[in-house]
Amino acid sequence: MVWRGWDNAEIYHRFVSEHRIYRRLNQRMVELADLVGVRHVLDLGCGTGATALACLRVLDMDADLTGVDASEEMVEVARANILDPRARFHVAPASAVHSVVQGRFDRALCNAAFWQFPAAGPVFESLGRVLEPGARFVFNVPAERVEGERHAIHPFQIALARSLESRTGRRFEATSLTALSRSRIEERAADHGFTLEDDVRFTYTGVQRELMDLMTIPAMIGPLADGLSDQDRDQAVQEARDRSDPDEEVQVPWVFFLFKFRGQAR
Numbered sequence: 495m496v497w498r499g500w501d502n503a504e505i506y507h508r509f510v511s512e513h514r515i516y517r518r519l520n521q522r523m524v525e526l527a528d529l530v531g532v533r534h535v536l537d538l539g540c541g542t543g544a545t546a547l548a549c550l551r552v553l554d555m556d557a558d559l560t561g562v563d564a565s566e567e568m569v570e571v572a573r574a575n576i577l578d579p580r581a582r583f584h585v586a587p588a589s590a591v592h593s594v595v596q597g598r599f600d601r602a603l604c605n606a607a608f609w610q611f612p613a614a615g616p617v618f619e620s621l622g623r624v625l626e627p628g629a630r631f632v633f634n635v636p637a638e639r640v641e642g643e644r645h646a647i648h649p650f651q652i653a654l655a656r657s658l659e660s661r662t663g664r665r666f667e668a669t670s671l672t673a674l675s676r677s678r679i680e681e682r683a684a685d686h687g688f689t690l691e692d693d694v695r696f697t698y699t700g701v702q703r704e705l706m707d708l709m710t711i712p713a714m715i716g717p718l719a720d721g722l723s724d725q726d727r728d729q730a731v732q733e734a735r736d737r738s739d740p741d742e743e744v745q746v747p748w749v750f751f752l753f754k755f756r757g758q759a760r
Contacts, residue, residue: 502713503567507542507575509711513704516606519634519748520548522696523605526750527632529553536599536624537561538588538617538633539607543572543581549603550578560584560599562591589616592623599625604633614679618686627757631688634696637747641673648744650702654709654734658719661726666718679751687756694750703740706731 510516523545529535529552537546540561549559558580563569564587572583584594588604588611602621611617621631637643655666680690709715709731719727 499565499712500567502711503542503565503571505711506568506713507571509707510542510544513700513707515698515700515704515746516544517548518698519605519696520545522750523603523632523634524548524552526694526752527601527603527630529601532600533557534597534599534601534626535559536591536595536602536621538591538602538604538621539563539611540572540583541565541568541605541607543576543583545603545605546572546576546581546583550576550580553580555580558582560595562586562588562594564588587611589613589620592620595624597624598629600629602629602631604631606634606636608633609635609639609674613682614674615682615685618683618688622686622688622755625755627755629755630691631753631755632750634748634750635674637695637749639673640749641675643747643749645747646745648702648705649742650705650734650738653737654718654731657730657733657737658722661722661730662719683753688753689756690751691754692752694752696748696750698746698748700744700746701740702738702742702744705744706735706738706740709734 529549532553535549535553535557537549537559540546540563543561546559546561553559561572561581561583563585566585569583569585586594602625637645659666683690715727715731719730722730
C-alpha cells in the first residue's frame with residue numbers, strides 16, 4: 495500500500511482520532527510488549543503517532559521512543575502532534591530502519607502495518623541491526639491477512655465487493671493482498687535471529703461505520719479499486735455505505751505475534 499501524500503496522512507489521522515479501534519489495538523499492544531522498566535522503544539510504521547502516544551503514557555520519564563515510517567507526511571503529523579521530549583521521528587521504510595536510528599532498542603512495536611510491508615525478511619534483517627539481544631518485537635495482523643485464521647465477512651464488505659465488481663468487471667476477492675504464512679514469517683525471522691515466543695488472538699468489537707470510514711483513506715481503498723478513477727472509486731464506496739447499516743455491530747479478529755531477538759542469526 496502507498497501511504498504517502500497529505501490526503502492519506504490527514505484522513506488517517508482523523509480516523510485514528512475519531513474511532514476506538516486503534517486505541518484498543520494500541521492498548522493490547524502495550525500490554526503484550528510489557529514496557530515496564532523498558533528504556534528504548536522503536537515504533538515501526540509509526541503513522542501519525544497513535545502507538546507512540548500509547549507507549550509514552552506508560553514509559554518512565556528517562557525512557558525514549560523512536561518512531562519510523564516510510565511516509566514523510568505521516569511523520570510530519572506525528573512530529574506536530576507529539577511534543578513529548580522523549581519522542582523522535584524519522585522517515586524510512588521498515589526495511590531500512592537501521593539507516594536512520596541511533597543506538598539499540600529493548601522493544602520494537604508495529605501496530606496495524608506489518609502485513610503491508612513488501613517482504614518480511616528485510617524488515618527482520620534491519621531490526622536485527624538495532625535491537626539488543628533479548629529484545630522483544632511485537633506486531634499484529636488482521637486475522638483475514640493470516641493463512642488459516644478464521645474471520646468474518648461483514649455486510650459492508652460484501653456490499654463494497656459487489657459495487658466494485660459492477661464497475662471493474664472483475665470478481666472481487668475477500669482480500670486483495672496475499673495472506674501471510676505463519677511458517678514463512680517464522681522462517682524469515684529465524685534467518686535473522688528472531689524466535690516466535692507466542693501468538694495471541696484479540697477480537698475487536700465495533701460498528702460498521704468504522705469499516706466504512708476506513709475505506710475513505712486512499713491507501714486503503716486504492717488497491718481494492720485498482721484501475722478506477724477517483725470519482726468511480728468514491729461512488730463505489732458511497733453505494734456500499736448506502737446499502738449497509740453503519741451502526742451494525744462487527745467483530746474483527748486480530749493476531750498479535752511476539753518475537754524475541756536472540757542476538758545472532760542462525
